[in-house]
Amino acid sequence: TQLLEQSPQFLSIQEGENLTVYCNSSSVFSSLQWYRQEPGEGPVLLVTVVTGGEVKKLKRLTFQFGDARKDSSLHITAAQPGDTGLYLCAGGGETSGSRLTFGEGTQLTVNP
C-alpha cells in the first residue's frame, strides 16, 4: 500500500512569512500533484510534477519533486491571507494507474 505523509499537519503564520510543506513516502510515484482545498469545496489542482528533481514555480509557490520521486515539497514565499486553505499532495502510482493516493493534508492559516 502506498502512503503519503504530509508535514506539518497544521501551520499558522503571519502575512509575509515564508513556509514549506513536505510530502514524503517510501514508495516511488510516477507523478505527484498538489491541490488546495477551501471549506465546502473540492480540491483545486495547483501543479503536477512528473520528473525526479523537477522544480516548478507558480508565482509565489515553488514545487519540487525529489530525485527519487518519493517526496515533494511546496514552498510559499511572502504568504498572504488568500493562501489560507488545506494543501494536499497526491501521488499517481506506477502500478496503481489512475488512482491517486492523497496525503492527510496541511491546514495553512495566514493571519493578516
Next chain:
Amino acid sequence: KAGVTQTPRYLIKTRGQQVTLSCSPISGHRSVSWYQQTPGQGLQFLFEYFSETQRNKGNFPGRFSGRQFSNSRSEMNVSTLELGDSALYLCASSSAAPGSGYTFGSGTRLTVV
C-alpha cells in the same frame, strides 16, 4: 468551459437507506473518479470509470457501487447506509492524458443519521 458538477450538494439520509449521487464531468473528459473525504481518513479513492468501464477500484465494501453512462456522466450508489458513511463525496474528471491532473467538483455532503 463548465466545471465538474455534482448533485445534490447536501443530503441527509437515515441509516439503512440507500443513496445515489450524480457527477457530470467536464465536456470531453472520459475519466471520472470518486473519492470519499472524512476528517479522520482524509481523501480515499472509491473507483474510477473510463468509457463506461470501471478501470480501478478502492478498498470499500460492495455497498459502494458506481456506473458511467455513454455521455460520461457518472453515478455512485451507497446501499444500506451506515453512520460511518457520513462524508464529503468528491467526483473528479480527467482527460486521462499523462500528467493532466484532475478537476474536482464541489462534492456532495452526505450525512447519515
